Amino acid sequence: MSKGRDFSLYFRLGIAAERNLFQNGTGTYDGVVISAYFAAFYRSSTPVILRALNKPFFFDPVTYVFARDIENIRRDGDMRKSFQRLVEWYGSDFKHILSHRQLIPKDFYHDRHWNTKRVSEFVDRTLTLQQRILSPPAGIQQSLLRYAELIEAVPRISKPEPAFLVAPYFSFESTEDPWYRIAVKLAQESCNQQSGKLFVPICFSKELLLQENRFEEIRDDFNGYDGYLVWPSDFNDDRDALEYLVGLAKFLKTLAKEKKPIYFLYGGSFIPLLSNVLGINGGYCRGICYGETKDVDAMMATGGGAPVRYYYEKTFSKLPESVARAFFSDHPKELCMCKVCSSLWKKAVKHPAKERVPHFFDLLDYMSARMHFMESHAQQVREVMSLPRKQAINLLMRYIEHTKYFAPYNVSNLHLARWHSALQRI
Numbered sequence: 001m002s003k004g005r006d007f008s009l010y011f012r013l014g015i016a017a018e019r020n021l022f023q024n025g026t027g028t029y030d031g032v033v034i035s036a037y038f039a040a041f042y043r044s045s046t047p048v049i050l051r052a053l054n055k056p057f058f059f060d061p062v063t064y065v066f067a068r069d070i071e072n073i074r075r076d077g078d079m080r081k082s083f084q085r086l087v088e089w090y091g092s093d094f095k096h097i098l099s100h101r102q103l104i105p106k107d108f109y110h111d112r113h114w115n116t117k118r119v120s121e122f123v124d125r126t127l128t129l130q131q132r133i134l135s136p137p138a139g140i141q142q143s144l145l146r147y148a149e150l151i152e153a154v155p156r157i158s159k160p161e162p163a164f165l166v167a168p169y170f171s172f173e174s175t176e177d178p179w180y181r182i183a184v185k186l187a188q189e190s191c192n193q194q195s196g197k198l199f200v201p202i203c204f205s206k207e208l209l210l211q212e213n214r215f216e217e218i219r220d221d222f223n224g225y226d227g228y229l230v231w232p233s234d235f236n237d238d239r240d241a242l243e244y245l246v247g248l249a250k251f252l253k254t255l256a257k258e259k260k261p262i263y264f265l266y267g268g269s270f271i272p273l274l275s276n277v278l279g280i281n282g283g284y285c286r287g288i289c290y291g292e293t294k295d296v297d298a299m300m301a302t303g304g305g306a307p308v309r310y311y312y313e314k315t316f317s318k319l320p321e322s323v324a325r326a327f328f329s330d331h332p333k334e335l336c337m338c339k340v341c342s343s344l345w346k347k348a349v350k351h352p353a354k355e356r357v358p359h360f361f362d363l364l365d366y367m368s369a370r371m372h373f374m375e376s377h378a379q380q381v382r383e384v385m386s387l388p389r390k391q392a393i394n395l396l397m398r399y400i401e402h403t404k405y406f407a408p409y410n411v412s413n414l415h416l417a418r419w420h421s422a423l424q425r426i
């Protein structure tokens with residue numbers, strides 16, 4: 001997608017209602033992320049979708065959830081079916097543990113000894129899942145073979161292949177956290193088992209971003225891999241204070257010394273700007289107009305019911321519909337004119353001037369709001385990544401100046417000021 005530096009935007013494959021967005025907006029993103037529990041549950045349809053999209057993709061193993069509160073993946077007292085399917089892949093040992101409780105550090109490391117069999121099996125099953133989950137199920141395989149015999153043809157049962165494999169991972173609070181030692185061990189074991197391209201997640205409490213003295217230790221412990229998937233739990237670039245933004249920049253700068261691609265498993269619009277200024281190749285992952293931030297202890301979303309929000313490119317943020325109606329009614333020239341919005345506006349201009357913006361938002365439904373986001377955000381990422389470092393920072397300053405008069409409409413640019421300050425400190 002990006003011009004200039006190699007930066008990619010990956011959308012997470014989510015609820016069924018979004019599949020048309022993926023298909024109709026293929027030019028607005030670079031790849032797809034599939035959570036392992038999603039692929040395990042939709043085993044037959046997922047490869048069909050991926051073939052149709054013809055985009056690079058990778059799996060998020062989401063193994064971290066098994067070490068958090070099990071209630072996060074339950075519904076009405078029972079483990080959700082998608083996670084039940086995922087647990088089946090890990091065999092009777094892990095299934096027995098997870099039927100009673102979450103995983104604990106002693107399951108892997110106890111009395112200064114590793115449970116090498118369990119570590120090896122956990123890694124093997126995580127990597128094998130990513131390699132085999134998209135293979136046709138046995139019943140379909142046999143049906144195709146029998147059909148091939150009848151027509152005297154040689155069957156070709158292909159499956160999409162992930163761009164790289166991802167090591168299993170857990171979230172850690174600090175480098176003294178037992179889960180830190182386990183995360184490092186799992187990454188090393190994954191490297192031993194996997195000869196192809198391997199990316200390693202580094203998932204941690206965002207409070208670690210305030211501990212610069214730990215950054216080199218983390219980099220040294222997670223070295224020697226083909227790329228990184230960074231996730232500071234609950235990091236939110238729109239809300240978090242300046243010191244977290246600066247800490248993130250310093251952490252990335254330290255990790256970038258490995259000269260490997262760095263992707264964010266979850267990220268907002270600050271990430272392309274930061275990647276540009278730091279000169280980092282990589283990208284970030286998110287949902288379509290949602291999911292730019294995530295806490296490891298959040299309940300798994302059930303899908304549906306999301307409110308309509310309108311992405312405003314000059315604040316890199318989503319406006320609630322009520323705010324957008326008030327603001328754009330007084331400033332209609334600020335409306336985006338992407339192909340989605342242009343189509344709606346052509347219908348709206350048939351109405352009297354005062355009714356045009358209200359009618360525009362009457363037409364803006366869940367799907368069109370997200371398609372607008374895909375179009376607008378893609379253009380924005382291309383612009384940001386094509387700019388020289390200083391111009392990318394100046395772009396923020398121009399947007400701050402442009403939007404400073406819009407505060408009475410609850411259109412905030414305070415986060416932009418924090419972003420600007422953080423980028424200037426790099």
